[in-house]
Amino acid sequence: MGGEETVSGGGTDLKRVCAKDLCCYKIPLFRSWFQGLIVLCLLVFVSSLGFSDSALSWSENLHRHFYGVFNQSRQMNAPAYRVHPKHKAILDEINKNAESSGEHPGGLQYHQAYPRNYQFVMDNAEVCKNNTPFLVLMVPVEPENVAARDAIRQTWGKDTVVQDKVVLTLFMLGLREGGDVEGLRQENEQHHDLIQSNFMDTYLNLTIKTMVIMDWLATRCPTAAYAMKVDSDMFLNIDNLVIMLKTPGIPKMNYLTGMLMWNRPVVRSKNSKWYVPEELYPDSRYPTYTLGMGYVFSNDLPAKFVEVSKAIKPFNIEDAYIGMCIKKLGLSPTSPPNPSQFRAYNSKYNRCEFSKIITYILGSSEQLKNYWADYKKPGPHC
Ligand SMILES: *[C@@H]1O[C@H](CO)[C@@H](O)[C@H](O)[C@H]1NC(C)=O
Ligand SMILES: *[C@@H]1O[C@H](CO)[C@@H](O)[C@H](O)[C@H]1NC(C)=O
Helix, strand or coil: CHHHHHHHHHHHHHHHHHHHHHHHCCHHHHHHHHHHHHHHHHHHHHHHHHHHHHHHHHHHHHHHHHHCCCCHHHHHHCCCCCCCHHHHHHHHHHHHHHHHCCCCCCCCCCCCCCHHHCCEEECCCCHHHHCCCCEEEEEECCCCCHHHHHHHHHCCCCCCEECCEEEEEEEEEEECCCCCHHHHHHHHHHHCCEEEEEEECCHHHHHHHHHHHHHHHHHHCCCCCEEEEECCCEEECHHHHHHHHHCCCCCCCCCEECCEECCCECCCCCCCCCCCCCCCCCCCECCCEECCCEEEEECCHHHHHHHHHCCCCCCCCHHHHHHHHHHHCCCCCECCCCHHHECCCCCCCCHHHHCCCCEEECCCHHHHHHHHHHHHCCCCCC
């Protein structure tokens, strides 16, 4: 966001200079004026390149936080494709699905990110029937990451009533080759909070994971008022979130909010974790979207996202994909009442600050437990 402001701010200043220069030149000087204009335009172009580079690395840093660390060893062991291996994997999937779409029984319908191509292995369908929630927190997490789930269960996922409202916290998992099926079954028997679907739980499949979350909300929990997709490495001030959603004037429908990303450039550098090939997403910029670390929405939207996603080619950046869905619905994300409550960086713990925010990115589950314990201590926060 800061980077983006610099870009547009710089552009405006240059435009102002341009306009001032124009009125000072007289007609006989047209030729040199014209040459000057060309030089100036070149300068604008070159400097905008510089700006967008820094904006890119800025957004990469943000993404690094919430997409976790990519498994380097796997990347290095991959065979040398002419296209980037990640790129190839995505294209292979698309081609495979295009061939099998609709034609063959059992073949994928629509495309890979369409959630109804997958089946729930565990769905805890009863959790929303017993007690209609005001807010459902959906946390995508790797199947083996029990530590993250336990930390959340002990902290912001602990209370089922927050500010007099029913809040549910559930974890969304895919399948892992050689995963601990029995361990997960027992964990779910104890907590009744695991949703698992039969897609492979990989980094490139995060868009599927998000869309399966949407499918679950639409079909297993349609009576909830609001939902949030929140990453497992977040500090979530759940009280402040519920207070925000209870604020008079917060829409009950077609509402999507969080940290808004405007006009973000698509990463085309093949070494980047957020690389998206032109074949998957041709435009150079994303529509306005909410940063994936934590976005909040009225619970009428999941069904609409699932429906509209049939017509949107999947790509591997889940939050920008939701941005495409909301755009296709003719809607757009809304700024939260207090945008500074959605923070996408981690700095030192500050009890006062953590009492005011809604999201904050953390480094580990240990941090979450420690900060939470301190934040919950009695006494003034500031
Ligand atoms: C990385 O991938 C390799 C091979 O796929 C696997 O053996 C290893 O456990 C993975 N490491 C992490 C940290 O996920
Ligand atoms: C994504 O999940 C599908 C369905 O399980 C699987 O066939 C595919 O290999 C996965 N794709 C990647 C890139 O992991």
